[in-house]
Amino acid sequence: MSDIDESVQAELTRLRESIDNIDAAVVHMLAERFKCTQQVGVLKAKHQLPPADPAREARQIARLRQLAGSAKLDPAFAEKLLNFIIAEVIRHHETIADGTDPDGTAAASVNTDVTGADRTDGAGTDGTVTDGAR
Numbered sequence: 001m002s003d004i005d006e007s008v009q010a011e012l013t014r015l016r017e018s019i020d021n022i023d024a025a026v027v028h029m030l031a032e033r034f035k036c037t038q039q040v041g042v043l044k045a046k047h048q049l050p051p052a053d054p055a056r057e058a059r060q061i062a063r064l065r066q067l068a069g070s071a072k073l074d075p076a077f078a079e080k081l082l083n084f085i086i087a088e089v090i091r092h093h094e095t096i097a098d099g100t101d102p103d104g105t106a107a108a109s110v111n112t113d114v115t116g117a118d119r120t121d122g123a124g125t126d127g128t129v130t131d132g133a134r
């Protein structure tokens with residue numbers, strides 16, 4: 001990385017700063033989303049409603065696929081991402097309903113597989129860094 005052109009390095013740094021800002025925004029937005037879904041989970045448990053609502057999910061997926069298409073984001077990727085998030089939410093709702101986490105506060109410690117084991121590019125997020133540039 002040391003011998004690359006200074007202007008290329010500056011451009012890379014500028015882009016990476018934006019990427020870092022976007023990643024931070026994603027984390028904050030997800031945190032807010034989970035705060036809402038935890039409240040939904042408590043409400044559902046209180047009123048004996050099922051943790052999952054497949055009809056609602058189908059509407060969300062159709063809507064996000066449409067939004068993704070207009071934003072030039074792969075709709076299949078948008079659907080996968082939403083399904084991944086919803087699966088985690090449903091797991092939280094189940095733990096709220098079964099009394100393991102009645103007020104929905106233990107969500108952050110729920111064990112999620114983020115090892116990247118299902119990635120097709122062979123990359124994982126388990127701390128294994130194979131890219132010498134890092």
Ligand SMILES: C=C(O[C@@H]1C=C(C(=O)O)C=C[C@H]1O)C(=O)O
Nearest residue numbers: 037040051052053056057086089
């Ligand atoms: C949050 C809810 O519970 C579940 C999670 C959803 C989500 O994360 O958006 C959507 C539908 C449900 O399967 C809900 O019913 O609104």
